[in-house]
Amino acid sequence: MNERDLIADESGGPLVEESLLLGLAVVTVSIVIAVILQATGWAQDIIGSLLQLLEDSWSSFTSLFP
DSSP states (O other): OOHHHHOOOOOOHHHHHHHHHHHHHHHHHHHHHHHHHHHHHHHHHHHHHHHHHHHHHHHHHHOOOO
16 A cells, blocks of 8 residues: 555544544534523523512502502
């Protein structure tokens, strides 16, 4: 095998393939986790604002009765 054959060999071994698949899996899992955390954060903000609205309404209602 001479130097020209070594340069022209473009096939990747199984280690390269597995590394690329593992990298793709890590990126995919990271994206899914980020989306889930963002969605739960958004839902938590909505629930917090609804609870605050209910608390304000209750305090306004109780202030009507001395």
